[in-house]
Amino acid sequence: MEENSVLWEETIQPGAAWSHVLKRGTALRLMDLEGGANVGAIFYNFECPVERYNMPDTLKAQHIARLTKGFVLYSDMGRILCSIVEDQVGWHDPIGGTSRAKNVEEKYGPSRYQEQRNDCYKNGRDSFLIEMAKWGLDPRDLAANVNFFSRVDVAEDGSMSFAVGNSKAGDFVETRAEMNVLVILNTCQHPLDPNPRYAPKSVKASIRRVPAPSADDPCRISRAENGRGFTLTERYFL
């Protein structure tokens, strides 16, 4: 990353929620600071949030059940919200979903602010809903999420397993906004993380200005479907 292109950066604390309108022409880089991070994320068209990230459309347009550099995140309207332009991890999970209060308590035990202050346990679902509410979104708007830095393997019989150690300290992934994208995210642990201890990790978020995708942009030419996705996205701004 060219240092002078960075507009700002900040550390997102373990178990914290975060949101930002990632403007078209900027990119969000997320760096795993300690190794083993998980970032649950949902994406909306900021101007019309009823258009939002669509897991099945993203998977079937690209015939994938993992995300890495060269793939894009589709909305339900055939447009590309974000492109993955850099990735040092190689596999990010689009199917595993997020944690909820009941599972977090069963897994890690009870936890209250009264005793633990800011170390009390968070869960992904409540973190999404609270952060979404700040933008006027409610449970009807809760969509399937991406889990950056986490990997879920699927065996032949369909069983899912969480890959421990998928992401190392210093690994980063960068998503370029192709629209003005409301990003809602949190650093809660992956719901299938077998770690018996509550141990979410921090990440660094960096925002920088980036050029518009060129005619030979790797995400655009990675497959014919994505070429059409970029066409539909660019038409939206005409």
Place this chain on the structure above:
Amino acid sequence: MSGINLVESKLDPAKTIYSREILAGEPWIHPVKKGQYFRIVDLHGNQAVDTLFYNEHDYSDRYSAQDTIQQQCNIYLTTGTKLISTAGTVLLTIVADTCGRHDTLGGACATESNMVRYALEKRHMHACRNSFMKAVIEWDHGMSKRDIANNINFFMNVPVTKEGKLTFEDGISDPGKYVEMRAETDVLVLISNCPQLNNPCNAYNPTPIQVLIWDGTEA
């Protein structure tokens, strides 16, 4: 093929409280009460039945593909699968299944996703998410596009490989195969009997299905 759980139902189709054939390309919306049994029959084989479920008392609490596969730690739906909502409610349990595997990652076709997947000129073609929209508009209970969540594709076979590829395989269903669920709470069922003509999964030939409901006293 592994990961399938074939179980036949003991319910008598002559004793239903509701039975209806849904033609290809048609939507259907109907409540199913707690304790009732709900069956979908693939009358002609390999027909995609795009299906959504809602808590009938709170439509914001609806079927969640991610929560369902996460809870059972398996991407395929078959006998024994609990269909989980966004709030963690068990909406229905699959109690019988003569097909053996159903998909919930491939989602529903839409005019927009057809443009991306096949060609920009495909916008005019019939699509499930338009059928879902038509059904909820006519239902007139305040539902909108925000309520069109990620669905189940009954009778569709969409495996994930160990390399993380999503593949659309030939169907494993046949004429007369069915899947049957018990409602664990009052639910609203929304079906689009898929009109997709661009995908070989249904041999380019969408066909009718049958839906049946039993009141549950027989089971």
